[in-house]
Amino acid sequence: MILPLFPLSHIFLGLAAIAWRASARATLIIGLIVDIALVAIAFSPAAHCLSSTVAGGWTDVIGIRLALDSLALDLLLLTVLLELAVIIYLWRQRLRPSFVILLQFLVGAVMALVLSQDLFNVYVILELLTLVSFLLVAYDRRTIQIWASLKYLILASVGMSIFLLGVAVTYANVGSLGLAAIQQAVAANPQAGWIPLAAALLVAGVSVKAGILTFSLWLPDAHSAAPAAISAFLSGLVIKMGIVVLIRLAGVFPLALVLQILGAITGIGGAIYAMSSTDLKRMLAFHTLSQIGYLLIGMGVANETAARGVLAYALAHGSFKALLFLAAGAAYDAVGSTEIAELISSRHRIPLRTRAALLLGTLAIVGLPPFDGYIAKAPLLDAAHGWTNQILLLLLGIGTAASFAKLLPLFKGPYRRVGNDPVWESYVVLALPIVLFLPIERALFGPAIILPAMNWVIALESIAVVATGWLMHRVYRRLSVRPSESLFRLEPGMFAILLGFVAIYLLLRLG
Amino acid sequence: MGWLSGTTVAMVLFAVGTTVLIVRKDLVIKLLALGLVNSSGILFLISIRFQPQMEAPILPAKVGSAIADPFPQALVLSAIVINFAILALSLVFVMLLVERYHSTDCERIEHAVETEKAMLGRRDRTVNPSEGDTREETR
Numbered sequence: 001m002i003l004p005l006f007p008l009s010h011i012f013l014g015l016a017a018i019a020w021r022a023s024a025r026a027t028l029i030i031g032l033i034v035d036i037a038l039v040a041i042a043f044s045p046a047a048h049c050l051s052s053t054v055a056g057g058w059t060d061v062i063g064i065r066l067a068l069d070s071l072a073l074d075l076l077l078l079t080v081l082l083e084l085a086v087i088i089y090l091w092r093q094r095l096r097p098s099f100v101i102l103l104q105f106l107v108g109a110v111m112a113l114v115l116s117q118d119l120f121n122v123y124v125i126l127e128l129l130t131l132v133s134f135l136l137v138a139y140d141r142r143t144i145q146i147w148a149s150l151k152y153l154i155l156a157s158v159g160m161s162i163f164l165l166g167v168a169v170t171y172a173n174v175g176s177l178g179l180a181a182i183q184q185a186v187a188a189n190p191q192a193g194w195i196p197l198a199a200a201l202l203v204a205g206v207s208v209k210a211g212i213l214t215f216s217l218w219l220p221d222a223h224s225a226a227p228a229a230i231s232a233f234l235s236g237l238v239i240k241m242g243i244v245v246l247i248r249l250a251g252v253f254p255l256a257l258v259l260q261i262l263g264a265i266t267g268i269g270g271a272i273y274a275m276s277s278t279d280l281k282r283m284l285a286f287h288t289l290s291q292i293g294y295l296l297i298g299m300g301v302a303n304e305t306a307a308r309g310v311l312a313y314a315l316a317h318g319s320f321k322a323l324l325f326l327a328a329g330a331a332y333d334a335v336g337s338t339e340i341a342e343l344i345s346s347r348h349r350i351p352l353r354t355r356a357a358l359l360l361g362t363l364a365i366v367g368l369p370p371f372d373g374y375i376a377k378a379p380l381l382d383a384a385h386g387w388t389n390q391i392l393l394l395l396l397g398i399g400t401a402a403s404f405a406k407l408l409p410l411f412k413g414p415y416r417r418v419g420n421d422p423v424w425e426s427y428v429v430l431a432l433p434i435v436l437f438l439p440i441e442r443a444l445f446g447p448a449i450i451l452p453a454m455n456w457v458i459a460l461e462s463i464a465v466v467a468t469g470w471l472m473h474r475v476y477r478r479l480s481v482r483p484s485e486s487l488f489r490l491e492p493g494m495f496a497i498l499l500g501f502v503a504i505y506l507l508l509r510l511g
Numbered sequence: 512m513g514w515l516s517g518t519t520v521a522m523v524l525f526a527v528g529t530t531v532l533i534v535r536k537d538l539v540i541k542l543l544a545l546g547l548v549n550s551s552g553i554l555f556l557i558s559i560r561f562q563p564q565m566e567a568p569i570l571p572a573k574v575g576s577a578i579a580d581p582f583p584q585a586l587v588l589s590a591i592v593i594n595f596a597i598l599a600l601s602l603v604f605v606m607l608l609v610e611r612y613h614s615t616d617c618e619r620i621e622h623a624v625e626t627e628k629a630m631l632g633r634r635d636r637t638v639n640p641s642e643g644d645t646r647e648e649t650r
Contacts, residue, residue: 062582120586127593134600143611147624150604154545157597158529164552164590165525171583172559489621490541494533 003066004055009034010108017101024097028087035080061176065117074311075114078318082236086229088426089326106132113241119167119177122245130156137226148221155218155493159208166201183252196508199253204501210242211292212262213269215500217493223285228329235288236322240314243295257511260300264392267293271399276482280328280338291317298380308445309379316376323430324361330354330423344409351421359411364434366401367462372437374462375453382452401469517558524551538605538615549594556583
């Protein structure tokens with residue numbers, strides 16, 4: 001009965017922070033200690049006996065089943081890692097109690113979602129995540145933030161309504177909302193007429209939250225406007241919650257083809273916009289999209305290695321994307337802008353450790369060995385059969401490298417010490433998994449998963465991809481073709497959700 | 512009138528709501544349409560397991576009569592509360608926007624925010640960040 005403690009401890013700590021506002025910061029530390037203890041228990045050999053439970057002792061038909069599978073373990077680890085880094089990052093700032101409360105609820109909701117095995121429970125937690133991140137994005141009350149987060153709320157709410165319709169269709173035909181029961185019903189009659197409709201509604205609804213083009217057109221604005229620590233949380237962790245739900249749905253419905261197509265659109269679209277973006281935080285937000293593309297293509301491949309590779313890449317992406325966002329925030333504090341040109345021209349004002357963190361994050365995200373981006377991408381490259389997948393993954397890698405090549409002048413001299421960098425401890429927390437990913441991955445997913453990373457063909461391929469990306473950057477910056485940004489307004493976003501739903505439905509119906 | 516059931520009404524409401532969300536530019540009307548979309552989800556959920564002859568699932572029901580499935584009706588309570596919270600919070604944010612721009616017109620606000628974003632980039636480049644940065648005081 002230990003599983004409900006994961007989310008509940010944070011909800012209670014959030015309530016405690018409301019009651020004793022003066023000691024709100026202390027609840028962050030308590031929550032962190034509780035999480036570390038719980039995750040340690042979850043990883044201990046005794047954990048298999050608490051791996052699955054129905055909350056409150058209800059029957060399986062109407063109860064909410066919580067399960068601690070490898071997906072949940074992976075994301076719990078990521079949650080604790082990011083929690084630690086973000087708390088260190090925020091520690092020297094003056095935090096308002098309401099900020100702490102929202103942060104507690106955010107972590108609690110994330111933990112509840114990764115454990116949940118019940119569709120309606122998933123709906124409620126996704127809505128809770130929407131509300132909490134809506135408030136956190138606009139926490140500084142700047143107009144840009146308010147508009148970005150209002151757009152997010154409207155689009156996410158429509159998406160969740162679509163998800164609720166899917167939940168209703170599923171319940172009408174299965175009579176239960178537990179994932180196991182739905183899986184049995186689908187397996188018993190895979191040709192049933194309700195399956196494409198329910199799957200399309202559920203996938204379209206959750207895609208709005210998962211950072212998938214063309215459903216998540218709110219993402220670049222919201223993730224780049226949010227305060228740095230919140231961006232790190234949203235991009236590293238909260239966006240993965242949609243992916244978690246998609247992984248669970250892919251275990252129930254036949255979604256491989258849909259996920260591959262969505263992955264191709266998301267990855268290539270995100271990379272193209274990232275290449276033309278001139279603002280560091282906005283570029284990072286677009287790269288959240290492109291890296292989600294990797295995860296989706298990996299999920300679409302649907303074999304054992306790819307599934308583990310997806311989990312490993314989710315963990316790796318969380319660590320380096322959070323590092324990049326935190327370092328971008330520190331660079332903004334030093335320079336007063338996140339425009340890349342401006343950062344480069346006043347790079348002497350950025351603290352050295354922040355520049356080192358940006359460099360490490362860049363090396364990891366473009367997939368250079370021996371950092372975690374490469375180690376986690378290698379199983380995906382290895383498992384992706386067929387030339388379409390291979391070409392897609394290579395194109396994605398080239399796009400990523402081409403857009404991060406813009407940052408290279410940032411790392412040129414002079415290397416003088418400027419002030420002291422108050423948040424470097426949080427960089428260390430995130431840099432550890434980036435550098436030491438091989439043993440972590442081996443311990444989490446077994447020794448077979450690290451074999452592709454040891455393959456020198458894949459290593460050379462990754463280096464060649466990065467080199468090609470750099471060449472492409474040299475070519476691209478001479479061109480004046482830039483994709484339009486008006487796509488990311490409210491009405492196109494709304495329209496794209498509906499259109500995407502129809503497309504997914506037709507794909508499932510006919511394919 | 513066999514076609515006139517909760518599910519068909521819900522689908523019509525959903526279509527109307529999303530159309531208004533796309534077509535109309537006024538933010539308050541957009542939020543009303545959002546309420547419509549959310550309500551359509553709720554209506555759909557409670558009417559999927561219901562037929563006109565069914566009794567409400569409240570004891571004591573008439574013996575031998577069919578009873579509507581109580582499970583969606585229990586679920587729908589959370590959905591209603593969530594939708595209330597979403598509408599309330601988004602109205603607060605619309606109020607903040609109206610205070611600053613004196614308009615609820617979506618296009619105008621979008622235009623103003625975009626110019627502000629462009630201005631911000633330029634101002635930060637010229638002004639010393641320790642003076643121009645308002646982030647410290649709002650935290």
